[in-house]
Amino acid sequence: MPNIVEYQVQGHIGVITLNNPPVNALSVGKGLLQGILDAIKAGDHDPAVRAFLLIGGGKNFSGGADITEFGKPPFPGMATLRDVLQYMDTVTKPIVAAISGPTMGGGLELALGAHYRCAITGAQIGLPEVKLGILPGAGGTQRLPRLIGAKTALDMIISGDPVSTERALELGIVDEIVTGDLLAAAVKYANRVVKEGKPIRRASSLTVAVEGDADAFFAEARARIAKEWRGYPAPLECLACVEAAVKRPFAEGVKFERERFEYLVGTDASKSLRHAFFAERAASKVKDVPDDTPVREIRSAAVIGAGTMGGGIAMNFVNVGIPVKVLEVSQEAIDRGFGIIRKNYAATVAKGRLAQDAMDKRMGLLTGVSSYDDLKDVDIIVEAVFEQMDVKQEVFRKIDAVAKPGAILATNTSTLDIDQIAAVTQRPQDVIGLHFFSPANVMRLLEIVRGAKTAKDVIATSMKLARTIKKVGVLVGVCDGFVGNRMVHAYFREAGFLLEEGALPQQVDRVLEDFGFAMGPFRVGDLAGLDIGWAIRKRQAATRNPSERYTKIGDLICERGRFGQKTGAGYYKYEAGNRKPIPDPEIEALIVQASKDAGIARREISDQEILERCLYQLVNTGAKILEEGIAQRASDIDIVYLFGYGYPRFRGGPMFTADLIGLPQVLEAVQRYEKAVGPWWKPAAILEKLAAEGGRFNG
Numbered sequence: 001m002p003n004i005v006e007y008q009v010q011g012h013i014g015v016i017t018l019n020n021p022p023v024n025a026l027s028v029g030k031g032l033l034q035g036i037l038d039a040i041k042a043g044d045h046d047p048a049v050r051a052f053l054l055i056g057g058g059k060n061f062s063g064g065a066d067i068t069e070f071g072k073p074p075f076p077g078m079a080t081l082r083d084v085l086q087y088m089d090t091v092t093k094p095i096v097a098a099i100s101g102p103t104m105g106g107g108l109e110l111a112l113g114a115h116y117r118c119a120i121t122g123a124q125i126g127l128p129e130v131k132l133g134i135l136p137g138a139g140g141t142q143r144l145p146r147l148i149g150a151k152t153a154l155d156m157i158i159s160g161d162p163v164s165t166e167r168a169l170e171l172g173i174v175d176e177i178v179t180g181d182l183l184a185a186a187v188k189y190a191n192r193v194v195k196e197g198k199p200i201r202r203a204s205s206l207t208v209a210v211e212g213d214a215d216a217f218f219a220e221a222r223a224r225i226a227k228e229w230r231g232y233p234a235p236l237e238c239l240a241c242v243e244a245a246v247k248r249p250f251a252e253g254v255k256f257e258r259e260r261f262e263y264l265v266g267t268d269a270s271k272s273l274r275h276a277f278f279a280e281r282a283a284s285k286v287k288d289v290p291d292d293t294p295v296r297e298i299r300s301a302a303v304i305g306a307g308t309m310g311g312g313i314a315m316n317f318v319n320v321g322i323p324v325k326v327l328e329v330s331q332e333a334i335d336r337g338f339g340i341i342r343k344n345y346a347a348t349v350a351k352g353r354l355a356q357d358a359m360d361k362r363m364g365l366l367t368g369v370s371s372y373d374d375l376k377d378v379d380i381i382v383e384a385v386f387e388q389m390d391v392k393q394e395v396f397r398k399i400d401a402v403a404k405p406g407a408i409l410a411t412n413t414s415t416l417d418i419d420q421i422a423a424v425t426q427r428p429q430d431v432i433g434l435h436f437f438s439p440a441n442v443m444r445l446l447e448i449v450r451g452a453k454t455a456k457d458v459i460a461t462s463m464k465l466a467r468t469i470k471k472v473g474v475l476v477g478v479c480d481g482f483v484g485n486r487m488v489h490a491y492f493r494e495a496g497f498l499l500e501e502g503a504l505p506q507q508v509d510r511v512l513e514d515f516g517f518a519m520g521p522f523r524v525g526d527l528a529g530l531d532i533g534w535a536i537r538k539r540q541a542a543t544r545n546p547s548e549r550y551t552k553i554g555d556l557i558c559e560r561g562r563f564g565q566k567t568g569a570g571y572y573k574y575e576a577g578n579r580k581p582i583p584d585p586e587i588e589a590l591i592v593q594a595s596k597d598a599g600i601a602r603r604e605i606s607d608q609e610i611l612e613r614c615l616y617q618l619v620n621t622g623a624k625i626l627e628e629g630i631a632q633r634a635s636d637i638d639i640v641y642l643f644g645y646g647y648p649r650f651r652g653g654p655m656f657t658a659d660l661i662g663l664p665q666v667l668e669a670v671q672r673y674e675k676a677v678g679p680w681w682k683p684a685a686i687l688e689k690l691a692a693e694g695g696r697f698n699g
């Protein structure tokens with residue numbers, strides 16, 4: 001094991017190597033930063049050393065702070081990144097940083113404290129802190145603008161997105177691109193810095209370039225960011241820090257940056273964003289399927305059905321180079337499906353986001369087939385035919401007869417029992433649900449539905465496949481609607497009851513949009529099309545429990561031919577070619593009449609009641625899902641909602657929101673609605689238990 005920091009003098013250069021695999025996280029507790037500080041101090045006092053080189057052992061310079069140290073108490077006596085940077089600013093021998101691989105956050109801040117930076121092609125250089133609701137808190141907001149100007153620095157800090165080595169050179173973050181062996185090339189560059197007598201260039205001593213009038217620039221940026229990042233405090237704080245870099249001396253700017261960093265760490269938004277970050281990592285772990293479970297190779301795929309979902313699913317595979325055979329009932333159906341895929345890609349090409357030859361390559365990986373025999377050699381088959389048990393079982397009988405041993409047989413069903421589908425095959429262990437969300441080529445969520453007999457390696461392979469096709473896979477169990485749809489159903493239902501009791505669609509939508517959803521439930525309904533739900537409800541009518549509350553408002557709207565935006569009217573009306581919802585007196589009259597017919601006296605409904613009833617339906621349903629073991633952990637439910645249903649990320653997901661509010665308060669409201677509204681509000685046992693214990697859904 002090499003030391004976490006290696007220090008060696010090569011000729012005149014004191015080479016400091018970071019050795020903290022896998023990404024050289026800047027660990028305080030493990031002594032990485034202390035090691036860097038000690039090395040610089042040693043070299044500073046060594047007359048043989050004329051310059052320093054900071055370099056990452058392994059693939060990258062440094063990926064940033066050690067996230068496992070987040071929220072932990074400080075390590076007394078150990079140097080922090082700020083200590084190192086402060087010392088670097090006093091050193092009078094040139095310090096060169098050699099940038100490679102992901103050089104992010106604190107990693108970049110360390111490099112910005114050097115006097116010169118060389119980089120190898122392929123690095124990713126950025127300050128992603130804003131994505132966790134914080135800001136670069138070790139001088140990043142002060143040094144970067146001094147190097148590259150206020151506007152570009154602000155854009156980089158607020159987007160959090162990395163730039164390439166070449167772009168970093170253009171911007172002035174990097175002074176030189178080196179090639180070949182990084183260590184040898186960087187040592188050579190450091191020697192050149194010495195030989196040419198290049199001055200000590202501290203970013204902290206530079207002044208920030210601002211194009212035009214600084215006050216006007218910041219006023220415009222502030223207005224734009226406030227609008228674009230509603231609910232997220234970090235971007236505005238980043239802006240304030242960049243403004244401080246322009247208007248105040250470096251020492252004051254750094255102090256201000258520290259204050260704003262401390263403030264942001266304590267905000268609910270940052271807690272939520274950090275939760276979302278860790279939740280996404282946790283979701284990839286399956287409790288009884290160890291990380292080293294062998295996986296099956298997925299080199300080829302088949303999709304059955306080229307409708308709305310099948311087409312999008314096929315795109316996911318070909319996008320990553322996996323060839324797909326698509327089986328349909330007729331050549332016309334194939335042509336229709338492929339036509340839509342082609343149109344989809346062509347739109348991306350037209351926007352300049354995909355090259356024509358890449359599109360051609362993807363289309364070339366699609367093959368339409370009509371016989372099940374053609375599926376005998378593929379590694380995975382995803383069924384996306386009509387949502388009918390008999391149709392799906394028939395398809396599974398046929399694929400069971402031809403698929404090669406070990407092939408994964410997946411269904412995209414949204415509601416049907418995977419075990420009943422698996423039962424018609426001779427290999428239920430190979431059957432799994434892969435529940436994509438519409439549009440399947442866009443939505444990141446993939447619910448991976450485990451049947452009673454699904455084999456562990458099929459689960460492990462599916463989790464890996466999710467990553468390969470750039471989805472966020474979440475393992476769920478079998479129940480009606482799995483996690484996401486079961487919850488959203490409760491949410492929509494409650495929103496409908498609110499209409500019946502006295503609210504109007506525009507009020508409900510406004511409250512949920514103010515909370516942070518991009519669209520309230522009725523705007524979502526109008527966008528998605530109201531006829532789909534109507535058809536399902538008509539089918540369910542015969543089996544519906546008559547004692548259960550049911551609002552007819554949705555059905556009455558559909559009976560008027562109002563299916564949402566596609567028919568120019570739904571819960572709202574729309575002007576031709578415009579998606580702006582316009583409240584409609586006809587709907588208000590319909591709702592008022594429906595309340596009357598249901599014998600409900602309409603009343604004033606407060607915004608707070610609307611929010612509580614919609615949100616706590618999600619939470620209480622999520623809690624039941626958790627206690628039934630349908631989801632492995634509360635954070636998985638949050639991930640489903642964040643990636644599949646547009647839940648505002650700055651609120652962390654419904655279960656995390658409940659944790660932040662406090663479970664006793666959530667429980668009190670749920671109990672209140674159970675009394676006032678109806679028995680479907682019965683609190684989940686786990687909610688009662690955790691509230692009593694002072695616990696949280698998320699640990």
Ligand SMILES: NC(=O)c1ccc[n+]([C@@H]2O[C@H](COP(=O)([O-])OP(=O)(O)OC[C@H]3O[C@@H](n4cnc5c(N)ncnc54)[C@H](O)[C@@H]3O)[C@@H](O)[C@H]2O)c1
Pocket residue numbers: 304305306307308309310327328329333384385386387388391395412413414415435436437438
């Ligand atoms: N649409 C959504 O939002 C959505 C979301 C998630 C999951 N799903 C599920 O995905 C599945 C497909 O839904 P969709 O919206 O794509 O439906 P769709 O009606 O758009 O497409 C179904 C396609 O399957 C084809 N098909 C029917 N029977 C077939 C058979 N025996 N062999 C081969 N092809 C056959 C049809 O010709 C049609 O093209 C359903 O199980 C649905 O519940 C849909």
